Amino acid sequence: MPDPPPLAPALRRALVEVVGPDHLLTDPAVTAGHAIDWTGRFRGATPGVIRPGSVDEVAAVIGVCAAEGVAVVAQGGNTGLVGGSVPLAGEVVLTTARLTTIAEVDADAGRLTAGAGATIAAVHAAAVSAGWAYGVDWAARDTATVGGSVATNAGGLRVVRHGSTRAQLLGVEAVLGTGAVLRDLGRLEKDATGYDLSGLLCGSEGTLGVVTAARLRLVPDPPERATAALGFASFAAAVVAVGQMRRTLPGLEAAEAYRAAEAELVAGHLGRAPALRPPPPVTVVVECAGTGDQIETLGAAVAALDGVLGAVVADEGPRRTALWRHREALTEAVATLGPHHKLDVSLPADALAAFAEEVPARVTEAAPGARTWLFGHLGDGNLHVNVTGVAPDDQAVDDAVLGLVLARHGSISAEHGVGTAKRRWVARQRGDVTVAAMRAVKTALDPAGILNPHVLFGDGD
Missing domain, CATH: 3.30.43.10 (Uridine Diphospho-n-acetylenolpyruvylglucosamine Reductase, domain 2)
Structure with a gap:
């Protein structure tokens, strides 16, 4: 512009x-x-x-x-x-770059208050220093902030065990569109005094208020961890295996999937061999945490699975980090190919595999020169459909992917928010009555309409 x-x-x-x-x-x-x-x-x-x-x-x-x-x-x-x-x-x-204070770390209750500009990595460090952990984590932890995570209800790698940001949120401090300050940091684990305004602001993408601080729930920090990279012949086989591990492995914290194409892309980007050689059609990185020998626990769970083409298991820090590096570097590897469309979607478990198999063909139909890169959080049904080789303002690919998502009863946004990229689709998923209710809330908290007015369901849709 x-x-x-x-x-x-x-x-x-x-x-x-x-x-x-x-x-x-x-x-x-x-x-x-x-x-x-x-x-x-x-x-x-x-x-x-x-x-x-x-x-x-x-x-x-x-x-x-x-x-x-x-x-x-x-x-x-x-x-x-x-x-x-x-x-x-x-x-x-x-x-919010100057609002970085982390205070009121309550080691007994397992909670802390963090400024909106504090990074997720800083929250992790503060939690660990108090003998706890923070349940939300993703690759951008060193840069992404608490305020942004609340604004988008960010999820990340460990939603399968701990839930998204809203599940960790005990309260917020925020400035509404009128300039009034909402002070809701004193809420307790059990508090039934009216509307959960902190929960309302979580996921509102800065349209209702500017979050300045958040009170966050911490989780136990298990002493032992084990990580494995598992190979499967298809997304369908991987989905079945992850479902079985969710039922039988109480300490399961993450289940992340990517295909052979993504394995080769990130291996080239990192200059390191893939986690499994040769890369299977689908690689799933799983991690469990708890007390006792987690290698034994995870090994037993893997041995009970059908269809595992290969496995690498690690409990030592450097080996676990190496397995995670291949998954966490996928977004930066795709970014080396130029500006791309990143469509963060979620699907019901019974539709996930079919969607993963079908979406590359839908993208090719919409844009024959495009390339699809697919990976995501298999444990909670959230896939990231990344498309390269199309112009930034080309809506055909977005329409093809999001149309398929809604046809399979999924959500057009799982953890990145709607932003401006998907606002044309909000009413198609949520319906006119829901959107009208959201607009009414927006008007109540931001009567002048000045807060991020062009996202979510902004004017000009």
Whole structure:
């Protein structure tokens, strides 16, 4: 998009008064990195990036913008993949980069409070130092932030055991579109006093409020772990095997799948041999954790499976890390092929294998020069359909994939959010009544409509 007009002098003065001159960035060379998403598919422009250092400063910034009718996009680590946190319509960017404090680590109760700008890796470190673990984890942990994870209800690698971000969320502090501060950090494990507003903000993609802090539930940190890479002849065989492990392996924490094509791509990217050689049609990385000998526990579970073409099992840190590296590097390996469409979907268990087998052909029909890269979280039915070789604004591939998802009673977004990439599809999945209810909530909490107005079900659909 063309560069937006500069901030009006009065608006600029008001924002500087709140955050100081060093924390209002307007140089295009500095702000450019805030106007493109991680995939390179979504590119916008912004007249300014605002860096508040406290919840009170966030509230004052939102109050100024609401009074002036200036749209705001909140941004954390900018690791989003669906155009949900970039200023595609010339909005100002409010970054949570300075809200990084992790406090109130309660080692007895297993909970902590983290600023929206704290990274997921920092939360993990704080949890471990208190004798616990944090149940949400994914490859972008060193950059992705707590606020972004709450905004998208992020899932990641361990949803099969711990659930997504909403399952870890005890409360939030957030600034609503009016500039009012919602202080909901004191909630308890059991609290039945009315609406769960923290749960409502989780997954709202910055359209209802700017999350400034979150109270997070921690989980036990098992002393022993074992990881395995298993080979299967098809997604159907892999789905059956993972279902069996979910029933018989209580310590199962992750079950991640990718195909031979992805195994070869990431092996070339890393300069390392695939986890299984030669790569089977489908590789599944599983991990279990608990007390006692997890190699023995996982080995027994694997031995009881049908259709395993090959297996590598590890409990030592470096060997486990090597197996995980092949899975976690898949997104960055695909990114080396250029801007791509990343379609994060989920399917019922009984439709997952058929979808995985059919979707590459659907993509080829829509765009004969395209290439499909498929991997994801098999334990919770979430697959990432990555498509390269098509223009960023080409909707034909998206329509083909998402149409197939809905035909198989799945969801168009599992953990990345709707953003701008999928907003045309929200009403098709959720229905007009649900969307009208969501719009009513949006109007109640953001009456001026300034918070991320072009995502989820934004104007212009």
